[in-house]
Amino acid sequence: MNDSLHHPAPDSMAPHDIVIVGGGLAGGLIALALHRHAPDCRFLLIEAGRTLGGHHRWSWFETDLAPQARALMAGFDLNGWDEGYDITFPGLGRTLPTSYRSLASAEFHARLMAELPREQVMLETKAAQLDADGVTLADGRRIDARRVIDCRPFRASRHLAGGWQVFLGQHFACEEPHGLTRPVIMDASVEQSAPYGNEAAYRFVYVLPLSPTEVFVEDTYYADQPKMDAEVLKGRVAAYARAKGWKGEVIDQEAGILPVVSGGNFRAALAEIAIPGVALAGARGGFSHPLTSYTLPFAADNALAIARLIATRPGVSGNELAAFCERRAKRHWRATGYYRMLSRMLFEAAKPDKRVVVFEHFYALRGRLVERFYAGRSTWPDRLRILSGKPPVPIPRAIRALFSSGKPLDTKPLNTETPA
Template sequence: MSGRANNTTRTEIAIVGGGLAGGLIALALRQARPDVAVHLYEAGPALGGNHRWSWFDSDLDTAGNALLAPFRKIGWQGYEVRFPAYQRKLKARYNSLSSADFEPALRRELGQDTIRTGTPVAALDAGGIILADGTRVSARAVIDCRDMATDSTLRGGWQVFMGRHFRTPRPHGLAQPIVMDARVDQHGAYRFVYVLPLGADELFVEDTYYADSPELDRSALSARIDRYCEAQGWDGTILHGEAGVLPVITGGDFAAWQRAHAIDGVARAGAGGGFVHPLTSYTLPFAVETALAIAADADLPGEQLAALLADRARRHWAQTGFYRALGRMLFDAAKPDERYRVFQRFYRLRQPLIERFYAARSTTADKARILCGKPPVSILRALSALAGQSAPLRERHRP
């Protein structure tokens, strides 16, 4: 069902934003507490937007995998990385979920009367929401899952990307994902190409940049994807495309950021609540954890739920400081065209360490191993980067 909220003027939990975080919270609540009335409001025409989310098996526990069970996913046993001086095949299982598969599963699991797409929300407060058409929906708890807002309280760089899903006229022959192919011109950033074999004759190719600017030049990136595919001998019919810009957080005043974007009594989840890997911009493992935590405390009053999630976000920020420090080394110590050397060295490390890194669960020994040995950047520049602060993440124009 899409359009206005019909006659609904009361619900127990109102979730605003039908992306990954909002959708998984609604699903976790439906699975754990079907007795709790939940409504999910999305301004766009479909849930999940226009995205693809990927993760390793080790990112999720049994409960997390159970939450994702209803979705059609693609998985591969192993993946590759390719750098100018080093190539490697790793054995970890890698998984991917597209928004095209996310929405139909949610509609099936939640029921059409739970979902309100094409329904912008004009205002949120502790007691409910006001839709763009003026309808007031009261709620015991309101959860804000809209996009992350960036401003000068946070610092860092940007991950700029453009992806293309296409069908080849013949089998392409790629059996495993290429998570990073950095054997490409860097263009003043850490650039790599990400490739997923979605079928024998289907590929997803994404051109990604760790850049100082959030500028997304669609024409330039599209042409570079063309050249990369041509060099691999791939061509075909374009089925789908996506593009975006994500913050890579390297520091800042998280408490000030929380205060600047908080609404009294409203819980915040997803990237908009700060639940993101600060260096890779991965969100899925944290969205799953947060959804399960909310479902476990589904009876909390809205203000207590808001306080619970704000505290979880502060703990997440404290626990991920190591990755922000690595981000400062990437952006501020490495020359832009040589940033790839950081990851080229990183991918020589043991596979379990790499998996824990992506899950933001690096051990003390992992951190020491990542930092020890000959650094891929100047020691003086590295020390200066660790001691300094990156550029502010000011609000950007949407691509």
């Protein structure tokens, strides 16, 4: 690695217009949007890891993105399926028509490093402290900036309530063609059990055919605790692949634990992590879907909004940018309240081993309704339709969940390390 490309000497430079701390999805897309739409902005992207984006795969429905957001993602080497996707439940199997997209973090890193100016990206660089005037690095160096954006990972708060989405996925190179032509977004016909101990959880398998002979298989759980037994999950992924007749080599693996936020005091949660004059973005700033944990549509939308602000108001201050992002975060929180209520229904009204019934009830509804749900744009008729009909949870438990403040999120650090 050529250190001159990844570790510029900020001490000798004038203050940057913007320093972005955290080169994950949100930070990387903000940098890309600034580069394309605010070319006079002198930004710096700082990432603690060796690559941008970490080790993840982000997926979304084509209908999740507005035209400008699709244009932002157009330069990436995406996996895409235009024949729809499948879902499978004990009493339901359907093919829905919506096109689906997926992006691996390796491709995310490659595209950004090819397009962004090398001197504006710092890898393997840990930020120790952020403030309104810049960033102090772990090695003591100081980077001055007119504006700072905090895109570091999500941090659980005692002010937020909910559960967790626990997952481990493996990328197989099969010896023979696997035969799939479209993704399986949810195969919930599998045994409903948690990835640890004897506790129950909603479990499904997620499958992406990446090429005629390569397939990504992920075991996913909606669980009450942020726990992972990686060996159990690896065994279950292998068993699923064997049952499908897919023989081959595992060439990659990823795992994670994501929050499924069902309620709480968002203002207090923001205040707990906010730094005066520093803008918050990404999952850390609350920009995710409360029930699905999808982040890419919101990250792309935010990146474009920030770039437009900087392009049209190049003199906007750091405090104004921080206030702009905070307003967007609070608006997003208000707009997604319905989905947090559904999360409470899932985690508090439905018994863990019966959560599959909640999702089966949902996926029996019309495809356009499902599209709008994932995009976070459910209409009022959609919302009434989701809650109508025979309730998938006991009514007394549903009423208690409706008025519950939710179970506080576990604030212990999450351990998502898994054996290779």
